[in-house]
Amino acid sequence: MADKVDDLDARILNLLQEDARIPLVDLADKVASSRSAVWRRIQKMEEAGVISGHTVLLDAEKAGLGVLVFAQVKMHAHSRDVLPDFMEKVRGFPEVIECHTLMGDIDFILKVRVRDVQAYEEFFWNHLSQIDGVREINSSIALTAVKNTTKLQVVAG
Known part of the structure; x- marks a missing residue:
């Protein structure tokens, strides 16, 4: 993958950062692309290290780390x-x-x-x-x- 992301990659990444558990069909609809194209893009970005993992964000204070x-x-x-x-x-x-x-x-x-x-x-x-x-x-x-x-x-x- 090139060092730069294109417009579709950027839209995918911005939406995934808001909700990493967004269903693929919803993500594809929001970026106006097919599910298979979006899935391939995500796979390429994971392989290239652009997407380095999936995680859960915690509220530090509610988790006892205030x-x-x-x-x-x-x-x-x-x-x-x-x-x-x-x-x-x-x-x-x-x-x-x-x-x-x-x-x-x-x-x-x-x-x-x-x-x-x-x-x-x-x-x-x-x-x-x-x-x-x-x-x-x-x-x-x-x-x-x-x-x-x-x-x-x-x-x-």
């Missing part, structure tokens, strides 16, 4: 061993739902979900701050989600 923390991590050094070790350890923490490397003053930003502030404090002291090479961690607790979506606006081209 505290969202953004942790900015600075490392002591950027050696061959320190950064990969940090990334490997972070991947193993279920509290960390996202981790990104950054350019600039901060090396990593982590999105952490926990039940309460005490749970974050325990995670901070017993796990995150114990990773070799961590110099500084600045944590910010989110108060209100102004926008929280997983939907990407896919456009053709």
Whole structure:
């Protein structure tokens, strides 16, 4: 599959992001195409990795994970061993739902979900701050989600 999606692919992807369980016949009707053409497009996008999985979205608060923390991590050094070790350890923490490397003053930003502030404090002291090479961690607790979506606006081209 080419790097770019066409208009039909974009319409399919945008609708699937709204409801991944939409029946194929309804999806085909909404994009004005045949069921077989839509099914083939979905299969191609899955094989190409454009569609990387199907999941259920949870309400974090109702699931008992009401505290969202953004942790900015600075490392002591950027050696061959320190950064990969940090990334490997972070991947193993279920509290960390996202981790990104950054350019600039901060090396990593982590999105952490926990039940309460005490749970974050325990995670901070017993796990995150114990990773070799961590110099500084600045944590910010989110108060209100102004926008929280997983939907990407896919456009053709």
